Amino acid sequence: MVGRVIQVVLLCFVVGVILAAFNTDALGLLNWTIENFQKVIESTRKFIDWGGHYILLGAGIVLPIVAINLIFKFIKNRRSSHENE
Numbered sequence: 327m328v329g330r331v332i333q334v335v336l337l338c339f340v341v342g343v344i345l346a347a348f349n350t351d352a353l354g355l356l357n358w359t360i361e362n363f364q365k366v367i368e369s370t371r372k373f374i375d376w377g378g379h380y381i382l383l384g385a386g387i388v389l390p391i392v393a394i395n396l397i398f399k400f401i402k403n404r405r406s407s408h409e410n411e
Contacts, residue, residue, distance in 0.1 A: 345355065 345351070350358075
């Protein structure tokens with residue numbers, strides 16, 4: 327247990343030295359992380375706004391075809407199960 331605590335403290339020290347070499351601090355790193363997370367969310371929202379229209383447009387053709395295919399498979403499986411009885 328004590329050995330694990332010492333490892334964590336040494337790891338924190340090494341990471342702190344590396345961050346200091348890049349002239350950053352914990353608050354700056356936290357702000358950078360939050361800003362990038364917000365950018366990812368915004369980019370995802372823009373992608374959904376752009377692609378959502380095309381998804382809905384394609385769904386008007388694809389979903390009925392998939393539904394018909396599933397119905398045919400259901401009927402085929404039902405027939406084969408009745409023939410095996």
